[in-house]
Amino acid sequence: MQQEILEILRTNSRISNEELAVMLGADVESVKAVIKDMEEKGIIVGYKTLIDWEKTNQNVVTAFIEVRVTPQRGKGFDKVAERIYQYPQVKACSLISGGFDLFVVVEGKTMKEVALFVAEKLATIDSVLSTSTHFVLKNYKDNGVIFDRNGRDEREAVVL
């Protein structure tokens, strides 16, 4: 059941335990227990909302930043990653394969704010060798959801 619950929650975390139980043909108590267990084990680490900021009157600027760093003896990349992900501006931080070491997602209100954060905070960390900043111009799809999807039901009346 764990897998099935995760499949549903990853697309809709607002669903109630009662509905989950109906959908899975299980009882509410066991659904609750499985979710609680997954939260405690850190399998489920949070519940978030996917927002298309373009449609709000708030400015949100996102940048993907490739960071090259010098790994530290005994600690590898973890130490420097930790330094970086502590900043609240950093929304995601991953160790990656390829020409760069860390992939960092930074959010701010303006391009300038993000650029300054990179220049003043990220780039100045001792073990950071270089950064390469890519600003997001338009989001087409995020977390499996296509943003500008026309949600109209276009099915026509047909005899069946």
Added chain:
Amino acid sequence: MRIKDRIKPHILATPPSGIRKYFDLINEMKDAISLGIGEPDFETPWIIREEGIYSLEKGKTFYSSNAGFIELRREIAAYMARKYDLHYDPAEEILVTVGGSEAIDIALRTFAGPGDEVIIPEPSFVAYKGCTMFCGATPVPLELKAEHQFRIQPEQLEQCITDRTTVIIIAYPNNPTGAIMEYEDYAKIVEVLKDKDIVVISDELYAELNYKGKHVSIAQFPEMKDKTIVINGFSKAFAMTGWRIGFACAHPDAMEQMKKIHQYAVMCSPTTAQFAAIEALRNGEPEVRRMVDEYDKRRRIMYDGFNKIGLACFEPFGAFYCFPCIRSTGLSSDEFCERLLIEEKVLTVPGNAFGACGEGFIRATYATSIENIREALTRIARFVERVRK
């Protein structure tokens, strides 16, 4: 001469579908929720659409052979063997049709004519009766019962058979009831049919949408295979309704004749759809699984919802319909659906649109989003409570 004086009586006598009038009403409404459309709400999976696009880009816009591309027929043969343990020769026993609908039509035209009787278990998909009447044959309804979960009972079948019966149509998973037939159910009716000279037209368009074990086809019974026309397609399983592509599988002697009608009437199925269908069979399985899993969750929500509202509903294990009984409201099916649409803006279809014995029931499809199902159930609950007061 007035042209209408020349219209054949058996065409005039065939009633139009009873579903239509409600659709006209809903088109003018805002915030209406339709549980009326018997069609997947999913778009055709992208990998399948993409193959159709590629074929157009490459200029593959010609006819295929009448029976359909042999490559597609081979994939169909492999699919039928893999999924349903049904074995057909792609060269002689498989015909690619314009949706399952064309297959139903040509199968009936091949085996039913004036003086013949065609047994149609009702409530049923509306085209069976119409197509039977176009052939000049007489539709004989077999009244399925909720207490039998709308499965065909051997005694009922016996009672419907006369020496004029040439065809029986079997359609599971079923539209409109959502019923399925399991192996034991078929075994019982095979006992009745095996020694009779009756052709079975088995419409299995919803075969993939079975939420209780594996789909069973009557053609899996060796004594039935040669006298069964199996009809299947892509519309429901692969969400390809608008592509108009399906297929029929039958003994070569039957197929040879059905092919004649097909070739003179439609030449061949749309080739773009055929290319897409090849991809569907080769790589579409995970997409089918994804959609079936989603339907299954919606099914549970709707089935649970109707029973909580107090509209008794047997558990539908197939297709994407619930068929709850609305007699407890004191309304007829027509009254229920019309008032529900006008008062709460929820479209359902009255059960009697699928045959007289569907009276007292409504058809609601869960081929719509969970949000819609939830909201529709809230509105139906409100409506039922008001009516019962």
